[in-house]
Amino acid sequence: MIRSIQKIVGGLLGWTESRSGLVSFVAPLVTHRVPRDAKWWYVFGSASLMFFSIQVVTGILLATMYAPSAAEAYQSLQYIDHQVPFGWMLRALHAWSSNAMILMVVIHMSQVFLHASFKFPRELMWMVGVLLLFCTLALAFTGQIMRWDQDAYWGLGIGAAIMDRVPVIGNQLRNVMLGGPYIGGATLSRFFALHVFVLPGLTIALIGAHMALILKNGISEMPKPGMVVDPKTYVAEYEERIKKTGVPFMPDAAQRDMVFCGLMLILVGALAAYLGPVGPSGVPNPTIIDANPRPDYAFLWIFTALALMPPQIETAVLLIAPPIVVLALLGLPLLSNRGERAPSRRPGAVISYVLIATVLGTLTWLGVVSAWSPVMNAWTSLPTPPQYLVGRTPLEMQGALVMQHSQCRNCHSLGGEGGMRGPNLDNVGSRKSWDQLVRQVQQGGGNMPAYGKNLSSAETTAVVAFMTTLRNDGAPESTIPGAMERQSSPDQAPKPVLGDAGK
Amino acid sequence: MSCDCSNTPSNQPPPPSPPSARRGVMLKLGIGLMGIGGAIASIPLVGYAITPALKKYKNSWIDLGGIADFPEGETRLGKFTNPNAAPTDGESAEQAVWVRSFKPAQFQVFAVNCAHLGCPVKWFQQSKLFMCPCHGGVYYEDGTRASGPPPRGLFEYKWKIENGRLLIDAGRLPGLEQTV
Amino acid sequence: MMLFGVILAAGFLGACGKMSATDPEETVVLTGSQAALMNYAQNCSACHGAQGVNGAARQLADANYLASVGRQALISITTNGVPGGFCPGFGSNDLVNWISESDAKTVTEQIDKTRVKTVAEKNAEQFAHFVDGLLQAWGKNGAAISIPWSVRSAPAGNASSGQAVYATMCQSCHGAPGTTLASTAGSVTDPNYLRLITDQGLRSAVLFGRPDRGMPSWSGPFPNQAPDRTLSSQEISDVVAFLRSTASQKQ
Numbered sequence: 001m002i003r004s005i006q007k008i009v010g011g012l013l014g015w016t017e018s019r020s021g022l023v024s025f026v027a028p029l030v031t032h033r034v035p036r037d038a039k040w041w042y043v044f045g046s047a048s049l050m051f052f053s054i055q056v057v058t059g060i061l062l063a064t065m066y067a068p069s070a071a072e073a074y075q076s077l078q079y080i081d082h083q084v085p086f087g088w089m090l091r092a093l094h095a096w097s098s099n100a101m102i103l104m105v106v107i108h109m110s111q112v113f114l115h116a117s118f119k120f121p122r123e124l125m126w127m128v129g130v131l132l133l134f135c136t137l138a139l140a141f142t143g144q145i146m147r148w149d150q151d152a153y154w155g156l157g158i159g160a161a162i163m164d165r166v167p168v169i170g171n172q173l174r175n176v177m178l179g180g181p182y183i184g185g186a187t188l189s190r191f192f193a194l195h196v197f198v199l200p201g202l203t204i205a206l207i208g209a210h211m212a213l214i215l216k217n218g219i220s221e222m223p224k225p226g227m228v229v230d231p232k233t234y235v236a237e238y239e240e241r242i243k244k245t246g247v248p249f250m251p252d253a254a255q256r257d258m259v260f261c262g263l264m265l266i267l268v269g270a271l272a273a274y275l276g277p278v279g280p281s282g283v284p285n286p287t288i289i290d291a292n293p294r295p296d297y298a299f300l301w302i303f304t305a306l307a308l309m310p311p312q313i314e315t316a317v318l319l320i321a322p323p324i325v326v327l328a329l330l331g332l333p334l335l336s337n338r339g340e341r342a343p344s345r346r347p348g349a350v351i352s353y354v355l356i357a358t359v360l361g362t363l364t365w366l367g368v369v370s371a372w373s374p375v376m377n378a379w380t381s382l383p384t385p386p387q388y389l390v391g392r393t394p395l396e397m398q399g400a401l402v403m404q405h406s407q408c409r410n411c412h413s414l415g416g417e418g419g420m421r422g423p424n425l426d427n428v429g430s431r432k433s434w435d436q437l438v439r440q441v442q443q444g445g446g447n448m449p450a451y452g453k454n455l456s457s458a459e460t461t462a463v464v465a466f467m468t469t470l471r472n473d474g475a476p477e478s479t480i481p482g483a484m485e486r487q488s489s490p491d492q493a494p495k496p497v498l499g500d501a502g503k
Numbered sequence: 504m505s506c507d508c509s510n511t512p513s514n515q516p517p518p519p520s521p522p523s524a525r526r527g528v529m530l531k532l533g534i535g536l537m538g539i540g541g542a543i544a545s546i547p548l549v550g551y552a553i554t555p556a557l558k559k560y561k562n563s564w565i566d567l568g569g570i571a572d573f574p575e576g577e578t579r580l581g582k583f584t585n586p587n588a589a590p591t592d593g594e595s596a597e598q599a600v601w602v603r604s605f606k607p608a609q610f611q612v613f614a615v616n617c618a619h620l621g622c623p624v625k626w627f628q629q630s631k632l633f634m635c636p637c638h639g640g641v642y643y644e645d646g647t648r649a650s651g652p653p654p655r656g657l658f659e660y661k662w663k664i665e666n667g668r669l670l671i672d673a674g675r676l677p678g679l680e681q682t683v
Numbered sequence: 684m685m686l687f688g689v690i691l692a693a694g695f696l697g698a699c700g701k702m703s704a705t706d707p708e709e710t711v712v713l714t715g716s717q718a719a720l721m722n723y724a725q726n727c728s729a730c731h732g733a734q735g736v737n738g739a740a741r742q743l744a745d746a747n748y749l750a751s752v753g754r755q756a757l758i759s760i761t762t763n764g765v766p767g768g769f770c771p772g773f774g775s776n777d778l779v780n781w782i783s784e785s786d787a788k789t790v791t792e793q794i795d796k797t798r799v800k801t802v803a804e805k806n807a808e809q810f811a812h813f814v815d816g817l818l819q820a821w822g823k824n825g826a827a828i829s830i831p832w833s834v835r836s837a838p839a840g841n842a843s844s845g846q847a848v849y850a851t852m853c854q855s856c857h858g859a860p861g862t863t864l865a866s867t868a869g870s871v872t873d874p875n876y877l878r879l880i881t882d883q884g885l886r887s888a889v890l891f892g893r894p895d896r897g898m899p900s901w902s903g904p905f906p907n908q909a910p911d912r913t914l915s916s917q918e919i920s921d922v923v924a925f926l927r928s929t930a931s932q933k934q
Contacts (some may be wrong), residue, residue, distance in 0.1 A: 070592050070594075070595045071590075071591050071592065073593075074594075154622050154637070157622065157676075158620040158622065158637070160678070161678070162620065172555075174558075175556055176553055178555065179561035179678070180560070181675035182587060184585070184591075185592040186555075188591075283594060284593075285594040286599055286623070287580070287599035289599060290625065291552040306638055306652070307638035307639065307652060311619075311653070314906075336530065373653070376636055379629075379729055380725065380726045380728075381729055383728045383730075383738055389739055393648070393869025393873070394869050394871050395876040395879075396869070396878045400739035404730050405629050406630045409729075438536040444650070446650070447651065449649035450649070453631070628771070629771060
């Protein structure tokens with residue numbers, strides 16, 4: 001019985017193989033020899049590919065429910081999240097696996113850079129890899145648009161405004177990007193086509209090229225100090241070493257890939273189940289001006305750079321920096337395709353890497369904090385810390401009201417709450433004199449608007465009187481020029497009362 | 504087998520294929536035809552893709568409401584539906600502008616889009632400032648830049664009054680082309 | 684590793700347990716007063732204090748104050764603000780961030796639902812809900828006082844009688860006119876203070892006091908006075924007239 005089943009199966013397989021040649025085609029691919037020392041450092045490329053596959057599968061499933069129309073996209077996401085069984089999990093997986101894919105691509109690229117695996121003969125692999133990085137980021141950006149919420153709408157607005165800065169043809173470029181003279185249905189359709197057809201197709205083609213190049217050139221070995229790459233001799237030496245000490249990809253290297261990918265998949269799955277889908281935030285209605293648009297993590301560093309750049313150089317940087325970055329990344333292996341690969345012998349490369357990583361990391365972190373953004377509802381929702389109101393005069397209390405009322409705390413914090421754009425005001429009374437405070441409030445300066453036209457002299461006096469009580473040094477409070485002073489002796493004779501009676 | 508075999512099928516290989524010169528002509532013809540066909544087909548395709556760059560989008564005069572809706576001394580949000588709206592736009596066809604009335608029948612109509620990178624600015628009546636949530640651009644009540652990264656003041660729309668209604672010239676996303 | 688596995692398994696089981704994101708345990712049901720207090724925290728607490736006390740502006744967690752001013756006036760203040768005062772009206776706002784109490788709905792859905800209600804009558808409805816919720820939270824057992832709180836229904840004041848009232852009832856904490864006492868409640872005759880506060884503001888301050896800051900209301904007890912000494916409506920009008928005579932109102 002068993003023998004006959006074996007015979008049938010064997011026969012079927014043989015029949016298929018004789019007509020397709022599948023095994024004889026695939027076998028050399030999966031058993032191609034890889035360096036013995038290619039250990040855990042080499043799993044990140046495979047993990048990127050795995051997450052891309054997850055994106056394809058979850059993306060196709062989402063496309064069965066998502067309505068790519070500006071009139072319906074938002075509602076269809078709500079429907080997927082709240083009505084469709086496991087719809088929320090599908091969106092969560094697509095979002096978190098996308099973040100994981102970006103992370104894996106970045107780690108993979110870091111490893112290749114630090115180990116100088118891009119040197120001869122793998123220059124083209126690096127270049128295709130750089131294109132894949134841009135595809136990944138483009139997929140992430142267009143994917144963020146698919147949420148069609150406030151973040152998506154105003155994110156497109158930022159993109160449009162950047163396009164608009166291009167000299168001469170800026171406006172035309174912007175209209176091409178938006179599919180018209182404003183952000184609307186045509187815009188979403190364009191980005192949908194990019195996200196669902198163009199970019200995935202391009203990515204798949206580039207992944208194919210990347211893989212073909214791996215098979216052609218082989219996986220690089222771990223770099224060893226003193227083992228230099230010389231284009232004249234490298235290929236022969238590499239093949240010699242691989243023949244002697246290499247191991248078949250399947251199972252020696254593939255098993256590590258599988259263990260790592262499996263762990264990552266479980267982790268991202270758990271993360272998706274725990275954290276749920278990302279967005280959508282508020283409805284994409286441009287008349288709701290209470291929006292607080294923020295890009296996804298991968299783009300926060302750009303968001304920060306745009307906030308911190310001096311306005312004078314901004315347009316120039318926006319137009320010049322992207323092509324320079326692209327060319328530098330693509331041209332890297334052409335500039336340096338021989339010599340040492342070990343990080344210990346390439347201090348310049350390591351320093352540049354640390355520098356770039358630090359800058360990007362810092363910019364991202366600053367973007368999370370976004371200290372430059374006013375806290376729009378601070379003035380109605382953050383109470384003045386009660387301890388700052390204890391023992392205050394009626395005028396100082398009115399000053400505290402002026403401070404809230406004039407939206408000071410949208411940019412200034414008090415008691416650790418409020419905007420971070422301006423300095424915190426907790427001990428502003430010990431930092432500045434009465435006159436300095438009046439001047440600062442009325443004339444502004446140092447990136448603060450002038451309030452001179454908007455506050456009456458009584459309001460200015462009140463808010464400055466309150467600010468002078470905000471101090472941590474225990475020093476006597478500044479005296480108020482031209483106003484009544486706090487008297488130390490309670491038994492001063494009352495002054496005659498003059499004034500315009502009961503207006 | 505020594506007969507006259509002229510009438511029998513020959514065992515010899517078939518005569519050589521036509522000379523390579525003819526094949527070259529055919530190849531060139533093929534490439535040429537494909538090229539012409541492709542060029543003809545791509546005219547509408549490219550045209551479709553880049554129409555937004557070539558088309559002159561017109562603004563039109565849009566009714567924001569009676570001038571009584573915008574009392575003097577106040578800055579209020581005016582809303583309208585984009586005259587260029589397409590059927591699939593949904594809520595994104597709704598547009599908003601800040602209308603400031605500073606004298607009787609004298610207005611300033613500002614785009615809600617920050618002149619820095621287009622985020623929606625919010626008006627604060629109390630401090631008489633517009634603040635942007637993205638990168639912290641701040642403008643005074645007359646639209647001039649107060650602080651932050653914007654390179655200029657808020658974009659303004661043209662306006663006019665007809666039969667007691669406030670009309671603005673709108674339809675395109677405000678941008679640098681519309682310098683005021 | 685074991686622990687890691689257990690956490691992951693729990694995560695997945697939890698995930699499989701909920702088919703969609705609107706399972707009962709995730710829905711939030713707000714009572715009227717909860718919704719009102721959330722709106723209060725977002726829109727009022729900056730000036731009136733986190734719990735309705737100890738803010739720079741009037742104490743709102745004061746049942747007698749709420750009862751005396753009454754529902755209609757509170758709705759009007761929420762909508763239009765305090766005339767001549769710092770309190771802004773919220774009536775012209777898009778109430779995107781206002782939360783309303785309702786049947787079992789997620790908070791997100793409520794915000795979406797509320798957003799559509801941008802027309803004036805929907806705002807009015809929202810503010811009425813808000814005031815009712817606030818009265819529920821802070822207005823229990825409040826008794827409306829017999830003295831009219833509004834300057835419009837108050838008797839006309841006499842500045843010179845007011846000066847005498849001030850000297851006996853206010854001066855021990857607020858100091859003689861034109862001076863400020865360092866150790867006590869601070870001057871109320873500071874011209875800048877008087878420019879910033881309306882007659883209504885002064886009347887309310889005297890009438891209701893600031894229980895949270897130790898300032899007595901009209902019913903006392905006042906320092907150095909008999910414990911049953913109270914202020915009459917006329918006396919309050921007089922003292923307001925007196926204060927106003929020392930400096931003009933703003934605008």
